[in-house]
Amino acid sequence: MRLTQEKAAKNKAHVIATAEKLFRERGFEGVAVADLMHEAGFTHGGFYNHFESKEDLAAAALKLAFEQAIGRLEQRAATGKDTKPAAALKGYIESYLSNSTRDAKAVRCPMAAFGTSTLRQGPSVQKVFAAGVKDYLDSFAKLIPEGNQPERLQESIRVYSALVGALMLSRSLAQEDEALANKILETVRSGLLADL
Amino acid sequence: MRLTQEKAAKNKAHVIATAEKLFRERGFEGVAVADLMHEAGFTHGGFYNHFESKEDLAAAALKLAFEQAIGRLEQRAATGKDTKPAAALKGYIESYLSNSTRDAKAVRCPMAAFGTSTLRQGPSVQKVFAAGVKDYLDSFAKLIPEGNQPERLQESIRVYSALVGALMLSRSLAQEDEALANKILETVRSGLLADL
DNA sequence: TGTACATCAGTGAACGCGCGTTCACTGATGTAC
DNA sequence: TGTACATCAGTGAACGCGCGTTCACTGATGTAC
Numbered sequence: 001m002r003l004t005q006e007k008a009a010k011n012k013a014h015v016i017a018t019a020e021k022l023f024r025e026r027g028f029e030g031v032a033v034a035d036l037m038h039e040a041g042f043t044h045g046g047f048y049n050h051f052e053s054k055e056d057l058a059a060a061a062l063k064l065a066f067e068q069a070i071g072r073l074e075q076r077a078a079t080g081k082d083t084k085p086a087a088a089l090k091g092y093i094e095s096y097l098s099n100s101t102r103d104a105k106a107v108r109c110p111m112a113a114f115g116t117s118t119l120r121q122g123p124s125v126q127k128v129f130a131a132g133v134k135d136y137l138d139s140f141a142k143l144i145p146e147g148n149q150p151e152r153l154q155e156s157i158r159v160y161s162a163l164v165g166a167l168m169l170s171r172s173l174a175q176e177d178e179a180l181a182n183k184i185l186e187t188v189r190s191g192l193l194a195d196l
Numbered sequence: 197m198r199l200t201q202e203k204a205a206k207n208k209a210h211v212i213a214t215a216e217k218l219f220r221e222r223g224f225e226g227v228a229v230a231d232l233m234h235e236a237g238f239t240h241g242g243f244y245n246h247f248e249s250k251e252d253l254a255a256a257a258l259k260l261a262f263e264q265a266i267g268r269l270e271q272r273a274a275t276g277k278d279t280k281p282a283a284a285l286k287g288y289i290e291s292y293l294s295n296s297t298r299d300a301k302a303v304r305c306p307m308a309a310f311g312t313s314t315l316r317q318g319p320s321v322q323k324v325f326a327a328g329v330k331d332y333l334d335s336f337a338k339l340i341p342e343g344n345q346p347e348r349l350q351e352s353i354r355v356y357s358a359l360v361g362a363l364m365l366s367r368s369l370a371q372e373d374e375a376l377a378n379k380i381l382e383t384v385r386s387g388l389l390a391d392l
Numbered sequence: 393t394g395t396a397c398a399t400c401a402g403t404g405a406a407c408g409c410g411c412g413t414t415c416a417c418t419g420a421t422g423t424a425c
Numbered sequence: 426t427g428t429a430c431a432t433c434a435g436t437g438a439a440c441g442c443g444c445g446t447t448c449a450c451t452g453a454t455g456t457a458c
Contacts, residue, residue, distance in 0.1 A: 001418065001419050001420055001421095001433095001434070001435060001436085002418090002419065002420045002421045002422085002432070002433050002434055002435085003420075003421075003433085003434050003435075004420095004421070004422095005421085005422085007434090008433085008434060008435095011434080011435090026316060027312075027313065027316050029225050030316055032410075032411055032412085033411075033412060033413085034410095034411075034412090035411095042434095042435070042436090043435070043436050043437060044412095044413095044436090044437085045413095045414090045415085045435070045436055045437060045438085046434060046435040046436070047412090047413085048412095048413070048414080049433075049434055049435070050434090053412080053413085054411095054412065054413090111364065111365065111368070112312065113312060114312060115311060115312045115364045115368065116223075116308065116309060116310060116311045116312045116313055116364065117223065117312055117313050118368060119367060119368065120222060120223050120226055126368075126371060126372070127372060129368055130368060130369050130371065130372035130373060131372070133365060133368050133369055134369065134373060134376060137376075154383045154387075157362075157365070157379070157380050157383045157384065158358070158383060158384055158387045160361065160365070161357075161358050161361030161362040161365060161380070161384050162354070162357050162358045162361055163361065164360070164361035164364060164365065165356065165357030165358055165359065165360035165361030165362075165364075166353075166357040166361075168307065168311045168312065168360060168361075168364075169307065169329060169353070169356070169357060169360065171315060172307070172311065172314060172315065172322075172325055172326060172329050173326050173329055173330065175322060175326065176322070176323060176326035176327070177326060177330060180330060180333075183353070184353050184357070187350045187353045187354060188353065188354055188357050191350075191354045197400095197401070197402060197403085197451065197452050197453055197454095198399070198400050198401055198402085198451090198452065198453045198454045198455085199400085199401050199402075199453075199454075200453095200454070201454085201455085203401090204400085204401060204402095207401080207402090228443075228444055228445080229444075229445060229446085230443095230444075230445090231444095238401095238402070238403090239402070239403050239404060240403090240404085240445095240446095241402070241403055241404060241405085241446095241447090241448085242401060242402045242403070243445090243446085244445095244446070244447080245400075245401055245402075246401090249445085249446085250444095250445065250446090
């Protein structure tokens, strides 16, 4: 039952998209190849027609995760050009540090989802991750309302660091002390917005 | 070859301390029970004389990790009382965001070491982690040089979020783009110190 | 205080399960002529 | 354009390894009398 090349490529993309979501939800080690393929609607044997190894897939999924995250950033930066530039950044911060972002099963930001675990993955995964972070920061700089290019990059580093740290802190407390978890989001949010 | 109760307790503590280091280095899943016991100088069979399960050990190791991290915080806060209070916080920030902290095989800060992976562990691990984060923030507040208690807690949340995010970003880039990794530490460091 | 027995930390072999990966097979697609 | 053969995506069984956990055993310690 050989498939059209087009259909095969579509299936591969579907497997990567499924993996991207599951990995964000359960981590790399929490998703078995057989589980993933079943979730994508296939049997597991065909996996190696598309990927050299599970690590190969992890790299592809991570690449997709960053592309999507950067896409959301760029979209916000684009709409920011119409109105006040500061409003776009404000909106992103509020969205990133919202309770719904924190309580999502699968956090969308790749740094908050994979930050401490990619360092224990193979080199191909680390390469993709590092490249993704770099691109993400470059896109983030477009959201910074004022300053020249180096100043914007610096400011994006400061803001993004605070976002990542706050989201991780809040997530780690969400089950045990929701009040403190909320307070963390509020506190960092108000601190960042006061600087705009 | 039954051992003295005292000796047995000492051995258990030694296993936990070994696990604490190895877990920070390789993550929970990167350390096999047999590896750990061998590294601690034992054979693996005795493991279940001390722990109910690997998760039970993970909780104990995480508890120790936070105790040590908080101990370092308290020590710095204590020395800060002699000199200017702001100097103690400044020293902690500089140490936390140093290149040597970033390049250490086993990062000491539990949040930077385990942040995104504890959420995928069992409930006992998550409980210990949440309690540790809470205690850590309370100790951190003692390092904040001015303000009343709630203000200090707010400021410690802001500073610690920035520290965690910056360290994670820098670590993820260290292998692929050391210049940018350094720039991240410098940028966040200078931003935080400017506020003192 | 001394003796007899129960307890239990540590040993090393073994179990059993999950998971990444391989393989023979199917049959529709792609291609050479 | 039609035909014959090679290719290859997907299937499902099987392999093999690693790892968490169990177990029978040892012999020194703890304890009851």
